[in-house]
Amino acid sequence: MNRMRRRLPTALGAFLLAAACGSRPPEPAPVPARPATGGGPAAATISAEAARRPYVAEDVRFMQHMIAHHAQALVMAALVPERTRSEAMRLLAERIEVSQRDEIALMQQWLRDRGEPVPEVGADGAVHGAVHGEATMPGMLSAEELARLEQARGEEFDRLFLELMIRHHEGALVMVGELFAAPGAGQDPEVFRLAMDVDADQRAEIRRMQAILGK
């Protein structure tokens, strides 16, 4: 499945020279790719297709799955207002809602731009199309766990929500790890940036949630 797609023709005529070492301290590296010289603005001579970077099936899978993963956070957040007594929890849920929706839109756009199947997320957080096996994604809540969260109220809800959201977040970290463990994945700058931010933010927030739980 890790078939390289739309391999980038070396759009800029870069020719390769022998690689130097990759460890510290470095060896002097060779002269890099061809410098284009000349004056004045240049016209567009490369096509959009040529400019598109290569990506692999794992990149697509990561985007599709992260959409579904984020969608479950929306479902969880939607439970908060009617179940908590904490103003802070309400604010938390509101922020999750906003940020996850923004992020989902970004991932959908990435898929759409490449003609890949795009999972759609309904107002209720339900995911339609292009994703299968949500239940097997790391950190996802089972139907029973979701039902338990729905039943809980007050402090019991807050505690359960935090515990499950920490696990949910840790699952996203695993998904980032899997992305970068797949040969050729994470090379597209937009995938790279997205994954970096998921990684950094989830780590920080897990720490924060653990602190609140007194762990």
Add this chain to the structure above:
Amino acid sequence: MRTRNLTVLALSLTAAAGACAAGSSGPETPAPARVAAGTDPRVGLRGGWMDAESAARNLVHLANRRPSDGFFNPGDPGDFAFANSDLAFQGNLVFQGGYNGLQVWDISDPRNPRLRTSLVCPGGQGDVSVYGNLLFMSVEETRGRVDCGTQGVRDTVSAERFMGVRIFDISDLDNPRQVAAVQTCRGSHTHTLVTDPNDPAHIYVYVQGTSRVRPAAELAGCSGLPPERDPNTSYFRIEVIRVPLAAPQNAEIVNEPRIFADARTGEIAGLWPGGDHGPGTQQTARTDQCHDITAYPAIGLAAGACSGNGILLDIRDPANPRRIAEVTDPNFAYWHSATFNNDGTTVLFTDEWGGGVAPRCRDTDRPEWGADAIFRLENGALAARPAGYYKVPAPQTAVENCVAHNGSLIPVPGRDIMVQAWYQGGISVFDFTDPANPVEIAFFDRGPVNPDRLTLGGYWSAYWYNGYIIGSEIGRGLDIFELVPSEFLSANEIEAAKLVRFEEFNPQHQPRFEWPASFVVARAYVDQLERSRGLSADRIATVRGALDRAEGQSGEQRRAALRALAAELERDAARSSDAARVRALAGVVRELGGPGAGE
């Protein structure tokens, strides 16, 4: 730039832990000014890539050069892989970094900039600095290759991968030669040159890495574990590279200082733990990295914008930066960059709320979020709360990424003035001499890159360099502007600013401005005193007349006239409401009248 905070979990169930929690007491910092609806030409501009409508005030747009061939994606102007990033300057050359490499522009004729050369070398962000015949470039993406190839690196552990700081010898500008490539565990998102006044044989590079830690199998010693599990974690530090100028190939990491450590306990995660500051406050990132550091070697300090905190570093020993102060702010999401005023009495920090790719200048966004916060700096200590905030005052649309970004001072004597990039919020020039009341002086803005959909674009950075404002536009190339006089800034003040020239300028290596004694500097001060009513209208007219007459004279006659004027002004100062400025004027006049002063 940093991509949006994705999963913002505001957990304020308990009070913020740690000694760095911001106090909520004290006077409120005023919110930034906003324009009244319907009064600003930046509102409602027609969109488009290279044909968007634009609006300018008190700036003249001299030239635009679209990204050069191979440095943009014609099918997607917002394609990250081709985004232009930061700038560095040397002589008549502008070095424009980017995710795809480097473009070098010759701006000898600022109305007709010419592409001098370019270098394909992907890996992002591609921020550049230049020092003599050396060029430095930041690389942070896993596709970065030691050999600058465009094909990426397929293997998950590979000796071909490069993340860190490249060093090129540009003695032959048309054939840059990579002489060193210093690998780091988190790559290099940005970097900062630091000079040692006592050691001209070396230069130091502070490396701000923000990527996920790479595997130890790829680079020995890298650890992505949290500090409680591994005291040698690659988080919570910067790297310091020492570069022997005579042998740059021997550049190496000489320190990985734990600049966020708790001063008492030594715990390396000693600053902001991440989270909000109470109900209704911003969610601030955890301090485990610096996004950017601006060094000001002339005063021995650097200001670090370090995700969850703004910090001050003592850099008199550049290999061993030492944190001497830290602040946080309940309105900041992500501490992004810093600029000192020339006197070193204030530090302006920027907040990159939304990471630079989100629309955060809509009229529904809080004006003190995603803004600049201006802190007073006294005796090596930062005030606990900012004196004021500044945000581009005209609202932007929901399809324009906009937030505070990179800028530099404009060397107008007697005032703190800055030009700053706001992504698709355009360029804004403002005065922050009174940090509590920043005032906009000039602006330039284009309509959205794509009016139908949020598309990455706008100004990454905008800097003053030797008389011009140079903007790096993410997808539209290079722009050059000139300031024009207005009620906010006089012709004399602009001319005085143009007297300050540098052979080289790296915005994160802040130089101190010094103005030569000249009539235009004196007149700039007079204009300021007229504006501030620091001298009466009569005195203003008299002083201007005296300066004009003296300029027409020569030799001892001129010197005597200037000495007499200086003495009068010193007497005026005692009665002026703007005494310091009158004394500064007197000082320039006295210098002009000194022995050997220019005829």
